[in-house]
Structure formats: structure tokens, C-alpha cells
Amino acid sequence: MQKISILLSSICCSVLFAQTQGNSEAQSQVMESSTTTTISKEQKEATIDSLYKDIFKKASVKGFAFGRVHSIHGPRGEGFSQQYRIKLDVTTGKIYGFSLTGGIFFSQGSSAIDAGRTTDGDVQGARGTAYNDNFADRFNVGTIYMSKEFNVEKAKLNVKIDAGKMNIASPLNDKNLDLGLGGALNIKHTTNNAEFKYYAAFFDSWNTDHANYNIRRRGLNGTTNINGIPPLFTNATLVDQEAAAVGIGNNLTIFHINTKLFKNLSINALYANIYGLFDYMAFGDIGYKLNITKNQNITFLAQIAAAGMSNNPHIDIGHKGNAVNNNFGYEFANLSAKHRGVYNIQVKYKVGGFSTKLGYLGSFGDGYGVLLAHKSGIDTAGKVWNGNFTATYEGLGFLGSGSFRGTSLSVAYLAMKYTFTIPLAIGLDVSYLFGNNNFPLLDAAWANVQTHSLAAESGGSLVGGKTTFVNANFFEITPSISYTFFKHFEISFFTAVFVGDLEFIKTRTELKWTF
Secondary structure, X not given: OHHHHHHHHHHHHXXXXXXXHOOHHHHHHHHHHHHHHHHHHHHHHHHHHHHHHHHHOOOEEEEEEEEEEEEEEEOOEEEEEEEEEEEEEEEOOOEOOEEEEEEEEEEEOOOOOOOOOOOOOOOOOXXXXXXXXXXXXXXXXXXXXXXXXXXXXXXXXXXXXXXXXXXXXXXXXXXOOOEEEEEEEEEEEEOOOEEEEEEEEEEEEEEOHHHHHHHHHHOOEOOOOEOOEOOOEOOHHHHHHHHOOEEEOOOEEEEEEEEEEOOOEEEEEEEEEEOOOEEEEEEEEEEEEEEEEOOEEEEEEEEEEXXXXXXXXXXXXXXXXXXXXXXXXXXXXXXXXXXXXXXXXXXXXXXXXXXXXXXXXXXXXXXXOOEOOOOOOOOOOOOOOOOOOOOOOOOOEOOOHHHEOOOOOEEEEEEEEEEOOXXXXXEEEEEEEEOOOOEEOOOOOEEOOOEEEHHHHOOOOOOOOOOEEEOOOEEEEEEEEEEEEEOOEEEEEXXXXXXXXXXXXXXXXXXXXXX
């Protein structure tokens, strides 16, 4: 410090002497050198401080938490369940465009209930949830991935690259539940009259909630070999815990383009490949919104989705870090639909607080299991038939009821909703389902048509869960009500009434907080 003080004093004296001698050029050089050194140190300290602030103070939180109570009432029994879930993703602030996202996921309970299910024992022990004994119960690190984002201002481009363990975000998936290990590229391009979004992703290892439930249901447990294949889960008492650790190793590649033109025309196009399992999974839609008046509009929507299995399809299931044998081979070769497809035509109308949609969903090919989730990007009506039935077979999932050869689905639907000036909304969904839809028969429900056994048709490779199915024509009539306490907190209730070849009632009460 003493040497620094002497040095500074010498500099000051030199400057004063230079001023008295009229040497302004020397004065300028000395002062410039001193000032530059001081600013450089301050800038470094300010930069480090700014980086810390960017990491923590500019961090963002995204997710939701809900609590649900379900009940089912049918001619052959009733059941009750509670379901709780928290999904919380935290993304750091950016440092030179880099950020880190980490998320936790907690789930307890299931919406897929049937006769005999009670809420007794849902609060477990004295130290919280013992989640290993129930497949639906989870608490873990859901996502952790690094991102790099940058802008090309002249080209009006925003580019984001993700790498790590992340949710799969496409019209084929449930973006909250489905996970993949790999990378994704998101590009957003804007012009004066259009917006283009491009998504490309590759996942070396992945799983969807829909697939995981199917693997658990169809993964044999015990000591008996079926079709020469040993059981996947050898310990029947730990089947839920073991199935929870299963992943899929067939490489998944997705390309998706989303375009919005002139603020009222939207176009989606997607192609995906699951190596060795599906040569293609395709999705496309086109929507046009016509503004009639300031608060009145009509929207036309057409959607299509299709999937084609590989010639010798196989699914690579990984368990405990190793590839394992499974019984899907027999099913894929002898029972599965090779080419599947659905189309959906819809018109929406909105005026003031009232909105309605009317549409028809049909299928083509020899099945209708075209998505990696139950419904994802396909917009229909109904609260239960397409996602809250058994968690395994319903809806449009690629391993569900529509994955079997000779199945078809037709749905005529109408949905209406009115939102009052107070934060209260009431709605009504009506769906009529018919065709060779291969719906699972619940224990609580009554079927007025002939049943068939997929277990017998599969040569015994389908075990556990629902093995009795029906081709049923039925209505789902679902009134609903919701109230928003404030922007991110809502309570809702619905009652789904099934009449026709299937008869039962299912209710759900939900409290939901969105972050």
C-alpha cells in the first residue's frame, strides 16, 4: 500500500509539473492511463456482481400444484381416491445466454380408480409418503438440463438449445409428464405478418406416462414364462417399484414446425421416428380464426395424425441399467395395427363470455393409437374417456386400446362454456363414442354388449389391469363449474355421466395453483 501511495504521489507531481510547463499532451496521457486502470478494476467487480444477480435475482419459476378428489359410482360398485401433484421447474438467469433448469416432481394417488378403491391409508406412516409401493406415487428430480439462448436481431431469430433430462414438448406428448434424455433445438422467427417456430429433438432414452403404465400392466411378474420369454418383473410384491424404473431405448427423433400467419391462420406439421418401432408418427393441423366483431369470432380447425409401425417392430426396455426381455414382440407381430390414423374436424364460436365447439373425430387404417400420450394436441371434448379412464388403454395412445388391429373410433362432440363477469365459469361437454373402440370394462361399470378378452387373444402376454374389453356405443355427458379466486388459484368440479353400452358416473373436485 505504501508503494502504491508513493507511486500515485509521483504521478500527481508529474502532472502538476507538466501543467506548469504547458505540456498538455503529457498530462493527457498520464491521466488517461490512470483512469483506464481504475475503470477496468471496477468493471470487473461490477461484472462479477452482475453475474451473480443475473443467476439468482433473474431466476424464474414455472409449474403447478393441485389436489384432487375422485369418485366413481356404477351398477357394480363404487370407489374413491385422492390425488396430489407438484411440478416445479426453476430456471436460472442467463449468463452470456446460458441458463440451467432443474425441477422437482411429486405425485401421490391416481385418477384411474375403480370399484373397491378407498382413501383409507392414503396418508402413510408418520414421516410422509412411502412412494415405492404405488406406481403412481413419485418424488424426484424430474428435469435437469442446460440451455444456451441467443438472438440474431437482423434476421429476427431467437435460438435456444437444450441438453440434458427434459420434458418432451410436442403435439404427440404430455409436456408435463413425459421425459427424455437428449437434446432439443428451438428456433423462433418473426416477420411483420408471420411467426415461425421450429422444434427438433433427439432422445436416446425416454418414456411417456402412457407407455410406462402400459409396460407396468403388461410386464409379467412371477415365475411363469410366456411365449418363451421370462417375466420382466420377477418379484410380484415389488412390481410397482420395479416398473417405475423402466425406460425406453428406441431412439426418438422429432421435427415440428408451428406457423402463425396474419394473426389468424395457424399451421402445425410434425414428423417423428421411433427407431425399430415406428417408421413414422405424423401430426398436422390448420386453423383459421375469423373475427366477426371486436368480441365475436369463429374458428375452423382440421387435424390429422397417423402412425406406421416398422416391419419388425420391437421395443427396447431398459431396467436397472440393463436391456431386458419383454413380451411386446408377440403383440406387435400378431395383434398390433401396422397403420393407424385419426382426423378431427371442428368449429369454434365465441361471443363475449360464451364459447362453444362442435366437432367430429374419426379414424382410418386398422387402428387409432397414434399419439405418445392419451390426447395431447388433438382437441376434442369430454373429461374422462380420453384421459381419466384407466390411465392405460383409453384415448389415442400408441400402446392403448387403439393400438390393436381392427379397432376404430368415432366421436361426435359438443362443448359449451360461459364465463361470467365474476371469475365463475360453467361448462357442458357432450361426447358420443361408437365404433370398434375396444374400451376396457371397469369393475364398477355395467356393459350392455358382448365382452372380449385381450388376454386370451394375446396368447396370455397381456396380464394385470383390465383384460376385458368391449366395443361400446355410449355418451359421456359432463357438466362442470370453476371459480378463480385470483389469477393463479382455481377450484373446479365436474361430474361425468356415462350412458349407453357403458353405465357409470365419475366425479372430480380440484384445487389448482399455477406458478
